[in-house]
Structure formats: C-alpha cells, structure tokens
Amino acid sequence: MSALLEIDDLRVTFGTRYGEVTALDSVSLHVDAGETLGVVGESGCGKSITALSVMGLIPQPPGKIAGGSIRLNGEELIGANPARLRGLRGGDVAMIFQEPMTSLNPVFTVGDQIAEAIMLHQNVDKAQALKDAIALLDRVGIPSPDARARDYPHQLSGGMRQRVMIAMAVSCRPKVLIADEPTTALDVTVQAQIFDLLNEIQRDFGAAIVLITHDMGAISEMADRVAVMYAGRVIEEASADDVLDYPQHPYARGLIDCIPALGRDDHRLAEIPGVVPPLHLLGAGCAFAERCAHKQDRCGLEKPLLAAHGHHPVACHGIEEGRI
Numbered sequence: 001m002s003a004l005l006e007i008d009d010l011r012v013t014f015g016t017r018y019g020e021v022t023a024l025d026s027v028s029l030h031v032d033a034g035e036t037l038g039v040v041g042e043s044g045c046g047k048s049i050t051a052l053s054v055m056g057l058i059p060q061p062p063g064k065i066a067g068g069s070i071r072l073n074g075e076e077l078i079g080a081n082p083a084r085l086r087g088l089r090g091g092d093v094a095m096i097f098q099e100p101m102t103s104l105n106p107v108f109t110v111g112d113q114i115a116e117a118i119m120l121h122q123n124v125d126k127a128q129a130l131k132d133a134i135a136l137l138d139r140v141g142i143p144s145p146d147a148r149a150r151d152y153p154h155q156l157s158g159g160m161r162q163r164v165m166i167a168m169a170v171s172c173r174p175k176v177l178i179a180d181e182p183t184t185a186l187d188v189t190v191q192a193q194i195f196d197l198l199n200e201i202q203r204d205f206g207a208a209i210v211l212i213t214h215d216m217g218a219i220s221e222m223a224d225r226v227a228v229m230y231a232g233r234v235i236e237e238a239s240a241d242d243v244l245d246y247p248q249h250p251y252a253r254g255l256i257d258c259i260p261a262l263g264r265d266d267h268r269l270a271e272i273p274g275v276v277p278p279l280h281l282l283g284a285g286c287a288f289a290e291r292c293a294h295k296q297d298r299c300g301l302e303k304p305l306l307a308a309h310g311h312h313p314v315a316c317h318g319i320e321e322g323r324i
Contacts, residue, residue, distance in 0.1 A: 038223030111149025
C-alpha cells in the first residue's frame with residue numbers, strides 16, 4: 001500500500017546573487033495515515049522548504065522545483081493546476097506555520113479567519129462556518145470560545161494564537177497535517193499542551209503529521225519515524241527509537257549529545273563545532289565534512305548516498321567503511 005504523502009528525489013533551487021543554488025538535493029520522504037514523521041535539523045537545512053514545496057508555496061521565481069515528485073494520496077502535485085492546488089490546500093493537506101502572529105491576518109477576527117477556511121472547502125454558509133469555528137476553538141482548548149472568536153490576533157497570547165492556527169489547519173479534517181516548528185517561542189508548559197493537542201487530533205482524525213523541528217525532545221515526544229536533514233539532504237532516516245538510541249551519522253549523534261540530561265558526569269553542554277555552510281559554498285563532498293571529527297580525504301571529494309548501514313539508512317562514508 002502506497003504512503004499517504006510521498007516525496008521522491010525532490011530538488012529545489014533558488015536564483016541568488018551567487019547564481020543558482022540547490023536548497024533541496026534529492027530529498028525523499030514518506031508518511032502514512034496515522035503516522036508522525038519528524039523532520040529534524042538546524043535552521044537552514046531545508047525543513048521548511050520541503051514543507052512549502054508540498055504546499056505549492058515555493059515563490060517562483062526565485063525558487064524552482066528542478067526535479068522529483070510529490071504525491072498526495074497517489075496524486076502528483078508538481079505541475080498540478082494552481083486551482084487544483086488551492087483546492088487541496090486546507091482540505092487534503094494543511095500546514096501550521098512557524099509564527100502565528102505573522103501567519104494570521106491582523107485585521108480580521110480569528111473566528112472569521114477560521115470560518116473562511118471552512119467556507120472554502122465545505123458547502124456551508126457563513127453563519128454555519130462561524131458556528132463551526134467556535135466549536136473548533138473550544139475543541140483546541142481555548143476558553144470562552146464565543147468571545148475569543150470575536151478577538152483579533154494581537155489580543156491573544158502566543159499559545160492561544162498557536163491553538164487558533166491548529167484549529168484553522170484541522171477545520172476541514174486534512175489527511176496530512178504539516179506542523180512547522182509549532183512550539184517556537186512558547187514556554188515548556190504550553191509546548192506540552194500543544195503536543196498533547198496534536199496527538200489528540202491525530203487520534204480523532206487519523207491524519208498523518210509531518211513535524212518539522214530542531215528540537216530532539218519534541219521528536220522523542222511526538223515522532224514515530226525521523227528524518228535527519230543537513231544542508232538540503234536527508235542524511236539519516238529510521239524509527240524515532242532507533243535514531244534516539246542508535247544515532248549513526250556524526251551529525252545525528254551531535255544532535256542527541258546536545259540534549260541536556262540529568263545525571264551526566266560532565267555538566268557542560270555539548271555542542272557541534274562550526275556552522276552549516278552557506279549553500280553556494282557547498283562542494284562536491286559531504287556537506288558536514290568540515291565539522292566532522294571523522295573526516296577523511298574521501299569525505300571532501302565524494303557526496304555520500306543514503307543507504308542502509310547497521311541499524312538503518314545513513315549517508316556517511318565513515319559508517320559505510322566501518323571506521324565510525
């Protein structure tokens with residue numbers, strides 16, 4: 001049985017002052033109904049570009065989908081009619097954006113914004129859509145939903161705005177829900193509430209969730225499977241337990257080591273040295289090579305391919321050669 005969402009060999013480029021740079025390099029992912037796929041990596045690794053590609057929201061120009069395939073329930077999205085994509089967005093695939101304050105329209109009430117999404121995809125009038133919007137606000141745990149529906153985004157706290165975004169995203173019961181850093185800038189108590197809400201919605205609606213994050217704690221809380229991305233490529237993919245317990249790629253190991261833990265003998269926080277290289281400076285070899293303690297000559301000359309080694313697929317010459 002095919003996956004609900006399948007991304008195969010996706011390549012996305014952007015025109016810049018340095019020429020054309022590759023933002024996504026042969027990215028392949030899939031997620032099934034009722035499953036949560038965690039996509040993890042540092043800022044700039046390509047997580048959000050992957051999500052925007054699925055939603056058909058890559059600005060063209062300067063962006064361009066240079067190759068590959070994105071299939072939703074077997075239907076190809078790349079090259080689809082714009083009207084068809086608008087029909088799918090919200091109804092079949094929806095996205096919770098990273099910053100609700102900039103994603104919500106400041107001049108419309110939150111009730112009107114949720115109702116608009118409902119009217120676009122369901123055959124109901126505005127009165128019924130507003131009634132449904134209030135029910136959704138109640139569903140996502142916003143107190144006094146009748147009153148809050150008449151509020152503007154600036155009148156709500158960050159956690160409440162994020163709940164509004166979730167209510168809007170699930171208003172038409174999408175098959176795939178993409179959550180792009182859904183707990184950014186929220187305190188840990190509200191983060192836990194948002195994760196509980198997403199889990200509850202998934203149980204009730206059976207949606208597939210793609211959770212985009214740089215937080216390995218969020219991955220351990222939410223994900224069934226994990227894809228680790230670096231510099232526009234997937235470098236490791238496996239079940240959440242395998243990635244958390246048996247990380248193979250040096251970058252994935254570094255992400256795990258950076259998680260604070262009680263009982264460590266060394267009380268200093270671990271770090272991954274260096275920074276993600278600019279996309280226009282990527283060479284022919286492994287993008288992580290300059291930050292890797294296991295680098296050898298081949299690493300700087302030849303790009304490693306994602307292939308099964310040990311516990312699960314990983315893109316690393318050192319793992320392939322058995323020296324890590």
